[in-house]
Amino acid sequence: MESFDWKPTFVVGIDFGMTCTAVAYSSAPEWARPECVQKWTGQYHESQLASKVATQVAYDGNGELQSWGFKCDWDRVPTSVEKEFKLYLDPMFPDTYPNRPSHEEAVTWYKDYMKSLYDYLDSLFQRTIPDWAQRNVEFLFSVPTTWTSPRLTEQLKSWLSAAGFSNIYNRRIKISQTEAEAAAVYAAKQSFKVGDIIMVADAGGATTDINILEIKEHSQDKTQLTALNKAEGVNVGSTLINEQAKRLVKDRLQTLSVPGDVSDLYWLAEDMLQQGNFEALKCGFDGAYAGMDTYLTVPADRLPTSYRGRRQPVVITAEELKCFFDEQLDVMFESIYQQMLELTRERPQDSVKYLVLSGGLGSSRYVQKRLKARLANVQVLCAPEPQLAVAKGLVMDRIQTLSRGMAVYTGKCSRVSYGVLCRLPYDKVAMRGERVTKDILDGLLWAEDQVDWLIKEGEAVPDEGLTRPFRLKIAKGEEHDGFEAQFVMSDRPARALPKSLRSDTVSRICSVSARFRHEEFSGRSSGQFKHKKGGLLSKSKEHFVAEFDLKVIVGSADLKFELVSKDGRKYSQNDTRIEVNWEEAKPKTRSKKWARNMYPALQRTPS
Structure with missing residues (x-):
């Protein structure tokens, strides 16, 4: 601990x-x-x-x-x-x-x-x-x-x-x-003013991360910014340009009948690109064609007999290199425009004033030139040390x-939606097709494996975490078995989130198991949990009803959990009574009996 x-x-x-x-x-x-x-x-x-x-x-x-x-x-x-x-x-x-x-x-x-x-x-x-x-x-x-x-x-x-x-x-x-967040911090530490809205595009080797931020405070020793939308990551980067060049060279080697299977020719193409100084030409490319063609020499011992003694260069023209860049930039532009459209919908009074580029691809003069041409009303800047921004x-x-x-x-926006599986009172119209059980403790019908969405995609994530009250029925004699809360996620838009685990767009991410203290069940007046007697004339059997708060702290890249009893005692993720299992569960397995009894405390119960 x-x-x-x-x-x-x-x-x-x-x-x-x-x-x-x-x-x-x-x-x-x-x-x-x-x-x-x-x-x-x-x-x-x-x-x-x-x-x-x-x-x-x-x-x-x-x-x-x-x-x-x-x-x-x-x-x-x-x-x-x-x-x-x-x-x-x-x-x-x-x-x-x-x-x-x-x-x-x-x-x-x-x-x-x-x-x-x-x-x-x-x-x-x-x-x-x-x-x-x-x-x-x-x-x-x-x-x-x-x-x-x-x-x-x-x-x-x-x-x-x-x-x-x-x-x-x-x-x-x-x-x-x-x-994206680390690059944004670096960008925000530069010379901006309070109230400025900036977009940061960290375009590296494999991915480009984009987010929009507002400068809330800025001084010599303290800066604070808040996200205005969720960070977006797309598979755009300088190594993907290398990959396009490698495939082009491989195809031309096949045209020359250079012996070898596809895998062998890929390795040969990579060696030729390294020997031909392609990386330097790519980094220096600014859109001009003069002197920017790349000439690669096929090793003499790899050429077919008919070509022996003759120099056989493979050429990547400047026009082809431009096409490689443009293919990546088209994806980047689409993501940038979507982010700006989303900002306009959510905050029509605001607009992006600066676009700050960082990362290896972001330092390209051609990329900067294209962005300046496409974003006439936005000032395009390059971070002072673009490759060190993160x-x-x-x-x-x-x-x-x-x-x-x-x-x-601060004020980060959730990139996906997170929820917890629970049971809800069964509604035969709204819950048609859901898995339904009759609870042996209260004799009522419940829909199982429903999702209570704690935070939805695009929503601001409170730094202090999210707290939701739940109840749990515990049979007499099973007080010390504990219970399990199963957390799920979905990348569906917030307006179209599924209601239950039946959807293929809901995936499990972890389960949180916890055990309660002995004293919480001891004594009807002093115990934390309500004791339900049941009886011969009642549908219910003897059990306890536990009331507790489940707290989830959503970080940029992780989740942390706390279980809080009604008297304020916390079972944190580091507590021996709470365990987080990150092993991926099979998507359609049934919940354990001590998992499916959990239900939101604010929901009505079936009558």
Whole structure:
């Protein structure tokens, strides 16, 4: 159980990216603006600086980790180099790429990479930070905005723990924000005025995260902003441009009859793009065609006999590169327009004044040029350090909370809807087709597996959490069996949320089981729960009715739970009497008898 008086004296923000990873940090008592790690193992020269390190790991022929980061580029005997696996940490990520890694492979690579990163940072800070071993260190992480399941966040915590980030008593892990929120914090810390409405688009390697914010307070040492809509994540990024180029080169290799199956030609295309300096041409592209064609040479030993002795370049023209960019930008533009339309519907008096770009793709001159042309009434700005926005934003938000007692980002909007399964009084008209049971304790009909939606998609999430009163019938003799509340989510629009678990758009995310204290049943006058005798002339049997409040704290990427008795005693998520099980349940399994008895306290009971 975590100590409530534990406070960090050193915070480290880690932005794990598709192609590169950034690390920012700050320390007590000054809590100065964050700095970034710029020296990494594997850099070619001691004097060379890099604000990010490559996200890649290399393995030898036995499958043992050989190297990581920049060392993969010059290691002598790597058999395989694994990179661009971030999105596959989500087992539900849709992809048709023929060489896509499995979820299990991506998790293995992630753990190996993060362990290497932790070991390097620990060694670096031991050499440069006084009393490093004695400091309370908090490692801050974000999650992609496209990840909506709190279960995935819990898994991420366990992977990071396995990698060593919480391996001693004074090291903690905190997953506090989405990438969109962290980038927004960084953007809001720049030169804006109170009342300004800004849109932040963090366009990175694999995803683009977009949200609209209002600056509520802004001074030298304190900033506060609030979300005006839910953050939106779309699969748009610079690595997807690389993927389009790779597929084009693969097709042209097939046209040249270069031998090899599809998988082999993909690897050859990737090697040719690296050798041909495609990345530099892509990053420098500004929409002009002159001198921007990419010439790639097919290795002589891979050419068919009929081509031997003749140079066979594969060309990616500037027009084709422009098409790759435009395909990504079309998706980005659609998301931006939808966000603006939603703001106009909800707040017709307000409009976006600034669009702030961050991330690797956001730093592209062509992207900036296209956005300025499309958004005539919005001033398009680029963040000062666009590729460090997430890492620094994580640290900025945390150090303001620690030094000023106030987070930068407040008033977040829920990206999905969260609810809890319960029973409701049966209505034979409104609940046709639902699972109905006759309660042996009260003899009444109830519809089971109904959803009480606690927070709906797009609604503002109270920082203090949401509390809802419930009741639970407990049979005599089963007082100490406890009960289980099952939480669900849906990404359906708030206006079209399903009413029960019967819908395929409702998915379980976790179950929260709790056990009550013995004294809550002891004594009819002093006990917390009402005692119902039942009897021969009554439909009901002897039982207790427990009344309690279920509290859910909805974070950016996680959920926390409390059970509060009527006299104010809390069973928190860290309490031994309450347990959260994040294992995915089968969608159509029946609820346990001690789960299905829970019903909202404010509902009428059947007559």
